[in-house]
Amino acid sequence: MLRHASSVDLQMAEKAEATELQRMIAIEQQKAQFQAQVHTFTDVCWDKCVDSPGSKLDYRTETCLQSCVERFIDTTLTITNRFTQMVQKGAH
Template structure:
């Protein structure tokens, strides 16, 4: 039993479909990445800044949480940029060696 190689879709339709799937995967990865960042910030900053939980945050706790979030997001962005740069560099070098 044989099947047509493109299942009745033109090559441009296949490319469009492939691009749509890739875009969806990228969006889902970005969402998962953002959720991980938020979860880590909550975990790390809460344990660092909130020593005795109560009905409301004290001024010093609010300041601590704000600074902690800023530092964590800044570090996250630095690491992300370095990682992306390294992946791009390695894919460029692999492309040259082919």
């Protein structure tokens, strides 16, 4: 009886470890996606807004960069929300 209990405990511990590992992998994937998004913002908005780099950003460049990133985020959220709605409708 004691062996059976320890076997069950071991299986439960292994399952908990697997679940925790999956959670950690998901977090790392989210971090990687975030970093990729930041790089995309930087590339697109830098090319659009910065004529020639200097020691400081002027007001026009700073405003352009901010607006560009905000539009990019809004567009990404809109597309993501629309895709989520389509998936949910398809699941029903």
